Amino acid sequence: xxxxxxxxxxxxxxxxxxxxxxxxxxxxxxxxxxxxxxxxxxxxxxxxxxxxxxxxxxxxxxxxxxxxxxxxxxxxxxxxxxxxxxxxxxxxxxxxxxxxxxxxxxxxxxxxx
Amino acid sequence: xxxxxxxxxxxxxxxxxxxxxxxxxxxxxxxxxxxxxxxxxxxxxxxxxxxxxxxxxxxxxxxxxxxxxxxxxxxxxxxxxxxxxxxxxxxxxxxxxxxxxxxxxxxxxxxxx
Numbered sequence: 001x002x003x004x005x006x007x008x009x010x011x012x013x014x015x016x017x018x019x020x021x022x023x024x025x026x027x028x029x030x031x032x033x034x035x036x037x038x039x040x041x042x043x044x045x046x047x048x049x050x051x052x053x054x055x056x057x058x059x060x061x062x063x064x065x066x067x068x069x070x071x072x073x074x075x076x077x078x079x080x081x082x083x084x085x086x087x088x089x090x091x092x093x094x095x096x097x098x099x100x101x102x103x104x105x106x107x108x109x110x111x112x113x
Numbered sequence: 114x115x116x117x118x119x120x121x122x123x124x125x126x127x128x129x130x131x132x133x134x135x136x137x138x139x140x141x142x143x144x145x146x147x148x149x150x151x152x153x154x155x156x157x158x159x160x161x162x163x164x165x166x167x168x169x170x171x172x173x174x175x176x177x178x179x180x181x182x183x184x185x186x187x188x189x190x191x192x193x194x195x196x197x198x199x200x201x202x203x204x205x206x207x208x209x210x211x212x213x214x215x216x217x218x219x220x221x222x223x224x225x226x
Contacts, residue, residue, distance in 0.1 A: 004155075035214075043202060045156070045217035091155050100146065100169065101215060103155030 002027045004094050004104035012110045013082050021077045021107045023092030029053075033095040034068065034075045039106070040088040051075065082111045115140065117218030119205050125224045131193035134221045138186070138207030144168075146215060147180055147190050148204040156204055162188060163210075195225045 003026040013019045025034065036048040049059065051068050059066045063080045079086055089108045093101045118137040126132050138145050144163050148156035159178065161169040165185040173180070177196070182188040192199055202222050206215040 037217075042219060043222070044219040045204065045206075047214060047216060050214050093155070095213075100158045100161060101156075103157070105153070105155050 002094055002096060002102050004092055004102055006090075006092055006104035006107050008107045009105070010108045010110070012112060014112050015084060016081050018078060018080050019082055019109065021079075021090050021092075021109065023075045023077065023104060025073050025075065025092070025094050027094060027096055029096045031097060035093040035095065035101065036066065036075075036077050037091045037093065037103075038088045039091060045091070048077075079109075082109075084111050084113050087111045117205055117207055117216055119203075119218040119221055121221055122219060123222050123224075125226065126195055127226050128197055129194040131191065132195055132223065133192075134190045134203050134205075134223075136188045136190070136205030136218060138188075138205070139209075139216055141209060142207035142216075143185070143210050144208045144213065145182055145188050146206040146208075147188070148206065150202040150204055150220070152201070159190070159203075192223075195223075197225050199223060200225045 005024045032053045034051045038046045038048055049066055056068050065078045067076045087110050089106045091106045092104045095101050120135050124132055146161050147159040149159050150156040158172055160173045160180045162182040165182050178192055180190045202220040204217050204220045206217045208215045
């Protein structure tokens with residue numbers, strides 16, 4: 001069985017604040033992949049990052065950073081100095097082997113100017 | 114490089130009518146996916162093709178949904194007859210065989226009245 005939990009349904013922050021989106025996953029597989037996607041109001045899912053289960057290095061890309069901790073089965077996403085353009089629904093997803101993506105329910109982020 | 118193309122972007126039909134959606138994947142991507150995203154939920158896979166063969170259609174309601182990818186490039190998803198609960202966004206995604214990160218199109222928002 002697999003499960004992806006994004007407990008935060010909605011988050012609102014004021015522009016320039018930092019915000020962390022939580023993702024907790026469940027899987028019995030030792031090899032798996034984790035993803036984050038952004039879905040702006042236009043509706044298209046935009047790929048942000050892919051991480052495999054053997055690579056626990058944190059990653060930073062501009063204002064975005066990701067913290068992967070196998071010990072707590074978490075793959076959290078932090079946006080530093082948030083901007084209005086960051087307003088979107090963010091999805092965490094799990095892929096086991098050749099199986100397809102299993103998405104969480106998403107977190108709606110609103111950045112208030 | 115052009116992204117995944119989908120049409121139409123919006124469709125409104127009455128229940129029991131039929132509807133078809135079209136998807137053209139990223140050039141060179143052998144794998145194509147159709148997802149259904151109900152409001153407030155994450156996308157759920159309906160069907161996966163590799164070239165023109167079906168890899169996974171276990172979640173496709175085959176009594177009313179059908180999909181084809183005859184020439185291994187673009188694909189059509191059909192619903193006949195539509196029900197109220199089919200109201201959703203239908204997302205198409207594609208990936209290459211080398212790196213299976215999925216890239217999504219803008220989706221088709223279907224409203225069934």
